[in-house]
Amino acid sequence: IKNGEKAWEIPFGEEKINNKIVKGLQNFGGILNIASGIFFATGTTDEKVYAFDTKNGDMLWSDHLPAAGSAPPMTYKYNGCQYIIFNATGGRFFGFKKNLDATLAYKLNTC
16 A cells, blocks of 8 residues: 555466366455454355465465355454354356355354
8 A cells, every 4th residue: 555566466266167277266255354464255156265364365275165155254253252254145147156045154263
């Protein structure tokens, strides 16, 4: 923000097309940035959630959701533990595989 220059850029989401892994899918979900230097991204057609390091864009973690993430992730703290919540309802656009009604919560390891 200080100088207007991009610090890093990464594609996220991947799909196998013609036996080749293609990285960088359309995104209809959103991201959540938390104070510990991690941001979570959802909404790709591969139905995954990704966690990235905000300093350099390195992927820290990913998991498969029951359907594509459909909104920006949310967070809350309870009894000193931080939780990240994902809505996984799928998508209504081309490339999305299913429509569901699922909400998942993950607890961060720092708890």
